[in-house]
Amino acid sequence: MSDPIIKFDKVVKRFGDLTVLDALDFEVMRGEKVSIIGPSGSGKSTVLRILMTLEGIDGGLVTVGGEPLWHEPGPDGLRPASEAHLRKMRAQLGMVFQQFNLFPHMTVLRNITEAPVKVLGLSKADAKLRAEELLERVGLADQAQKYPHQLSGGQQQRVGIARALAMRPSILLFDEPTSALDPELVGEVLNVIGQLAEEHDLTMLLVTHEMRFAREISDRVCFFDQGQIREEGTPEELFSDPNEDRTREFLKAVLD
Numbered sequence: 001m002s003d004p005i006i007k008f009d010k011v012v013k014r015f016g017d018l019t020v021l022d023a024l025d026f027e028v029m030r031g032e033k034v035s036i037i038g039p040s041g042s043g044k045s046t047v048l049r050i051l052m053t054l055e056g057i058d059g060g061l062v063t064v065g066g067e068p069l070w071h072e073p074g075p076d077g078l079r080p081a082s083e084a085h086l087r088k089m090r091a092q093l094g095m096v097f098q099q100f101n102l103f104p105h106m107t108v109l110r111n112i113t114e115a116p117v118k119v120l121g122l123s124k125a126d127a128k129l130r131a132e133e134l135l136e137r138v139g140l141a142d143q144a145q146k147y148p149h150q151l152s153g154g155q156q157q158r159v160g161i162a163r164a165l166a167m168r169p170s171i172l173l174f175d176e177p178t179s180a181l182d183p184e185l186v187g188e189v190l191n192v193i194g195q196l197a198e199e200h201d202l203t204m205l206l207v208t209h210e211m212r213f214a215r216e217i218s219d220r221v222c223f224f225d226q227g228q229i230r231e232e233g234t235p236e237e238l239f240s241d242p243n244e245d246r247t248r249e250f251l252k253a254v255l256d
């Protein structure tokens, strides 16, 4: 775990007058499981959306696997990335969204096979095999022919996880994957994410309000505040013995 697979170097992100990321420095090592916690509006989801190439940046450099994400080499140094470069870089990342974002008019199976066929060029038969294995893994082998609206939120989110994994990303991003779920459905989704966290090679970056879960599965927890990492450490350090008053206040508010 010595090689940063994700690196934010003085990254600035603004929405109009609002500076959401303020010269953010942030690294994730290959295979590391990192949770991002922090108050609402502190820029946590923005970090994931930048990595997923859903939002651009206004300054600094993001690298993924050692290559610039939002830039590519040109004759006079780095220039803004082309769509082809973004597409190539995006292939390393998968994202699980808060609102599942499944295609409502496609069956569960098709939701999972669509991108491997269209983007990776897999044959339909191979994509189906891959999808079936993944459905087995998330405990939904018998739901392949259903449509999203026929599933519970927890089941839909497990399809969302299978769909992200079908692209075989080396980095998996989770944006508050349980916050849209009824409380009784949270556990089944956390179980699946917890199993993935045991995979040595997979890098995971998780934005979550589930503090107990973050504590259980993470190698490192980062407390975000006002577009910067205010404090970071092992779960033990951050949750049991935070250094910063701001971290203590936040934890007190969310854990009480």
Ligand SMILES: Nc1ncnc2c1ncn2[C@@H]1O[C@H](COP(=O)(O)OP(=O)(O)OP(=O)(O)O)[C@@H](O)[C@H]1O
Residues within 6 Å of the ligand: 015, 018, 020, 038, 039, 040, 041, 042, 043, 044, 045, 046, 047
């Ligand atoms: N597309 C956008 N246009 C304008 N403002 C935005 C946009 N996306 C995010 N913001 C603002 O940027 C700030 C950071 O948003 P972000 O979603 O990253 O926060 P967050 O820490 O993930 O919060 P939460 O825990 O509530 O999801 C917020 O103030 C948000 O309103």
